Amino acid sequence: MREDKTELGGHHAYSLWFGGRCRWEALEGLKEGGDRAPRNMKMEIMSKTTFMVKPLDQESKGYLPLSEWDQTSDITHASAIYFFKPSRDLDGLIESLTDSLSRVLVPFYPVAGRLRWTEGSRLLLECNSAGVEFTAAKLNCGLDQLGDFTPCPEYEWLVPEVDYSKPIWELPLFLVKVVMFKCGGFTLTYSMSHAIGDGQSAMHFVSEWARMARGEPLKIPPYFDRDVLASPASTSLKGRLVEFVPPPVLLGRTDGVEEQENETMSFMMKLTKSQVDRLKNNANQPPRNGRPYSRYECVAGHMWRCVTKARKHEPDQQTSFFVCVDFRNKMIPPVRPGYFGNAVLDVAATSYSGDLVSKPLGYAASRIRMAIDKVTREHVWSLAEYFRQQPDWSLFQDLHPSGSEDGLFYGNPNFGGTSWLTLPMYGEDFGWGKVAFIAPGIHDYDGDSVMFEMPDGSGIIASLVLQVRHVDDFRKYFYEDIP
Template sequence: MEVVLINSCLVQPAEPTWNGPMPLTEFDQTGYLAHVRTMYFYRPSGNWLKQRGNIYKTVGTSLSKILVHFYPLAGRLRWLDRARLVLECNGKGVQLIEAEADADLDILGDFAPSPHFHHLTPPINYKAPIEEIPLVFVQLTYFKCGGIALTYSISDAVVDGQSALHFLTELANLARGDSLGNSPFLDRKLLRAGEPPSAQPCFEHEQFDSPPLLIGQSSCENESKKKTADAMLKLTRIQIEMLKNEANRTRPFSDSDRIFTRYEAIAAHIWRCACRARGHLYEQRTGLAVCVDIRNRVQPPLPRKYFGNAIVDVIATGCSGDLVTRPLGYAASRIREAINSVSNEFVHSNLNYLKNLEDFSGLQDIHPMNMNQGPFYGNPNLGVISWMTLPVYGLDFGWGKEIFMIPGTHACDGDSLILPGHDGDGSVFVVLCLQADRMEDFKKFFYQDIQTNKKSAP
């Protein structure tokens, strides 16, 4: 599939906005700092297709209007000393791209991860000075059949998934002619942005330590060079219930807390299957990174529409042999233990730890293709992010809701994401990147183990 650029422009706020430096929290400045991509696919009605130029105009006008309220996204990042960043609110704008594909939307089939997606995402030059790179890129691509793709690339240094979806939801509201639903809460000082360390209890923060390595290796360099493959695997509502039931049926006796959630059961299943597919030795140490939303875990709770990164990573650890040979409830309990560690005190200890670091560069992934070499990716480790409770669907710009949505692909071994099913039937999709020569085994274990659990249930 060939995609040809038709138009490109910077869209600035429709009205003057506040200008000046906005301090970022330590959570904003560490981890993945490149752009996170999401792709929405539509089949507009005939009325819209007859006036294709109106689609581009609608997107551009609504972007200009929404940036008045979400003005930090129209700014630029700027480096400070010690690999710190500040957000310059300067109204320079976001990049809007219009393109045309020489194929029908059907070329994407069932929308499973595909090399074609690369052509639908805006190219971003990460070799340019960071002060010149827009925080938001939007690409509108027309297909020959009349279908369209809207791809959003939003800087992960500025927002997390919940904040990004708040922005996209309000963008669609304005495009349809509705009023703004909820204003973003822009003050990041609630997470002590720009303030020095304070006296807080100290916790262990192993997410910043060196991750487990394969037995016999002194670095992850060899593993990070291996070819990866993407997959999108569906779990039906019944399969999810089977996993939950199995995890809770086999929960350790010492774990008397509430029943395991869908996330804990699915993530435990992914972890065990990855250990098996990777062929680990019994004594191999492995870690699973979990992103925990802290909006309701700090005191006082953050405003519901807090705009920024309000997540912390915690690491569930275990021995591959134990994870594989012991029941699913054991792996789920390791994940539960990590999630339960995130308290108000833990969050502020986390902030203090980062504030006291001399330099952030060792904790930053600037380019998406370098994610394998980041602080916690690649064999024998993995991460499982959940979007199951986020409002990822229903983005209607006036020409109807999307027919499908999928995140952009990453070349990152062990990176996985759980998405809710599009039809609202209780299903989910697991979008996974793994070393190519391990993927087929993972798929086999992924479904085979569910059937095994079904047979062993009382």
């Protein structure tokens, strides 16, 4: 059984670029600090076409009610880019992908639907087979000319564009863009609305799509019954409801507007297995009587301490670390595999900056553990009940395409970290070879991070977004503070 069994979800997990070296062999030899490689190239689209792919069976399935977790937090699209090495001629690629997509949309029929607003900013999902937007393009360069996986303007060429000026009922819930390179490699990028599913659901859909493209049958059928997350009658929860309080806006020495205007950058840091083990050993000293802190808790605690030092907080400055927790296995009984929807929520670990940087790493890990352990079945039910009692859900929704503007979650002095350590990332094969690397899509708000495995399993990559003025100090502490 894996040590990092704690269920950490993908609510924000696939909203980041995974920076770093892009040449396939360079992933293995990534130097500490995630140095950027220079780019001197001109990208040109040789051809491009966009069309709608509809389910093979286009019968309308009516309306699907959405859960509280579908309709709160992000109501925007999140992207992931799948990079495939050059393997053979790409003739037939688009036909194979669109044919298998039309077939996988039959069991995953909500993905081809559209959202509708109802009273109180609630949403319904109309399963009307309106379709998935598919774009196929060819570029004049090879994959190796992209230089590295660090965020850059060129990567926007790979991501489907979502026109948020349109009303929500006209927006596809799933968009695909396939870009073919002259070397024979290609990228497949999807953008999926958070309103219909989280990161685990998105990966489930892509995995089954890949199976159908290879001519294999469905492995895990999806199901959409939101009742598996529903609480019992309100009367049975009386006395057990928690009082929901939005996360505090914890500002530093400057106001929130000024902090949000500071330039940010994305970058990548690598930890070898040996470095991770040293952090774990340090955080778990003296030996714990209970279960040891996981890889995620130790590395996240380490990053939280390093970013606090890099920001040069005063000792009495409050800081929060936001964890995205997948609660599928928190339910009793656990939600069975195949649930397609959102089953994640954010919880906050809090501390004074002085305590965080002066106490051992185990203190930071313990604060994160305490936050994760708050997520129980009763906690999930209580928050859902709280939402149901609210007349206007717009207060809990983020409709902005590039992330929250209200500063509730991330930004100095706060930090957030999502784990992809337990997600199967590198097994997808649409018939042209297995995916070589996965890069979640662009955004640039301060204080977000994602952890994921190296493709060869030799360590962990941490992808972060910080203000430019804090990056060099963070890089320094990140390696200096490993025991």
